Amino acid sequence: MEAFDEPDEQAQATREAMEEAGLPISAVWIRYFSFTGTAGEYEIDAYLNGSMALPAHERDLVAHAVNELIKELPPRRMAPYSKNGTKPSQERGPSQEDKAF
Amino acid sequence: MDNLPLANEFAALTGQMAGGFLTEENASKAVQSLAYVLKDSVPNSAGAGASLINGRGRRESAGATDPVVLQADKLQYELGQGPCLSAWAEQRAVIIGDTRQETRWPEWTAAVADLPLRSVLSAPLTTEGRRIGALKVYSPFPQAFDAHSVFLIERLAAPAAIVLGNARDREAMQRLSSQLVEALAKRDMISRAEGVLIERMSITSREAFTVMLSASREEDKPLHAVAREIVSGMTNQ
Numbered sequence: 001m002e003a004f005d006e007p008d009e010q011a012q013a014t015r016e017a018m019e020e021a022g023l024p025i026s027a028v029w030i031r032y033f034s035f036t037g038t039a040g041e042y043e044i045d046a047y048l049n050g051s052m053a054l055p056a057h058e059r060d061l062v063a064h065a066v067n068e069l070i071k072e073l074p075p076r077r078m079a080p081y082s083k084n085g086t087k088p089s090q091e092r093g094p095s096q097e098d099k100a101f
Numbered sequence: 102m103d104n105l106p107l108a109n110e111f112a113a114l115t116g117q118m119a120g121g122f123l124t125e126e127n128a129s130k131a132v133q134s135l136a137y138v139l140k141d142s143v144p145n146s147a148g149a150g151a152s153l154i155n156g157r158g159r160r161e162s163a164g165a166t167d168p169v170v171l172q173a174d175k176l177q178y179e180l181g182q183g184p185c186l187s188a189w190a191e192q193r194a195v196i197i198g199d200t201r202q203e204t205r206w207p208e209w210t211a212a213v214a215d216l217p218l219r220s221v222l223s224a225p226l227t228t229e230g231r232r233i234g235a236l237k238v239y240s241p242f243p244q245a246f247d248a249h250s251v252f253l254i255e256r257l258a259a260p261a262a263i264v265l266g267n268a269r270d271r272e273a274m275q276r277l278s279s280q281l282v283e284a285l286a287k288r289d290m291i292s293r294a295e296g297v298l299i300e301r302m303s304i305t306s307r308e309a310f311t312v313m314l315s316a317s318r319e320e321d322k323p324l325h326a327v328a329r330e331i332v333s334g335m336t337n338q
Contacts, residue, residue: 030280
């Protein structure tokens with residue numbers, strides 16, 4: 001995850017991440033609220049749509065709420081392998097294993 | 102506390118909660134009364150009732166006057182086709198003059214061939230633009246419904262939709278309030294962890310949050326889990 005110095009870009013990238021993951025504003029707000037966020041749902045909606053500025057601290061709480069919700073989504077479906085040959089996990093050591101996402 | 106914007110959310114919540122919502126049970130009884138009126142308006146009809154339908158797969162009967170209504174409804178839900186599902190999806194009244202001649206829902210009409218019903222009338226249940234289901238009446242005789250039946254079912258659909266829509270709001274509100282209780286518990290835990298860090302590390306409130314957010318990101322743990330560990334003294338932050 002990149003760091004954004006431009007508040008507008010952070011808002012836009014946060015909104016795009018929500019849209020890609022299909023996260024509703026209500027779910028993001030309630031998670032942000034549980035992080036001690038002090039803006040209301042309406043203000044968060046306005047921030048994400050570029051019509052209201054939020055302090056950097058509140059912006060990062062929104063970003064963290066979105067990221068936690070994305071990590072909680074069910075993993076994407078993977079393609080199955082045939083029974084021929086070896087399983088990919090036997091071909092390489094655990095040190096080479098990919099991160100979970 | 103700088104919590105003014107939140108006052109809007111809580112005012113809306115408490116306002117809605119104080120609004121006197123119907124229970125599901127009371128809503129079903131009220132709709133069943135309307136279903137009896139509908140049933141009695143058609144001579145020798147087999148029964149009437151409502152279906153609660155939504156785009157996320159909810160298919161339920163409410164206020165049915167007779168078991169045959171539940172049987173015919175259940176077949177619609179299982180087969181994913183039928184006059185009530187079409188009335189809901191197309192937002193208009195649907196008439197089947199004779200199930201033995203009908204061709205629009207072949208699987209459903211075949212499945213109900215053994216039930217004592219030959220004609221069907223169904224109208225959408227809509228309140229404030231929300232499609233919540235369909236009202237229907239079944240008859241054991243073909244061609245049981247006319248233009249007056251359509252007029253009547255549409256008049257009865259309006260109050261049925263309001264009653265059922267109201268009960269549905271109440272369910273959504275209960276879900277929301279349980280989410281809020283959970284969020285408040287997490288919020289409390291995070292505030293307590295913030296206080297622990299401020300005291301333990303002699304740092305500011307913002308710095309305490311930076312510590313917690315970094316730990317959450319680096320350890321790939323939810324923020325409230327990081328906070329819980331700090332409060333219970335499991336970390337040496």
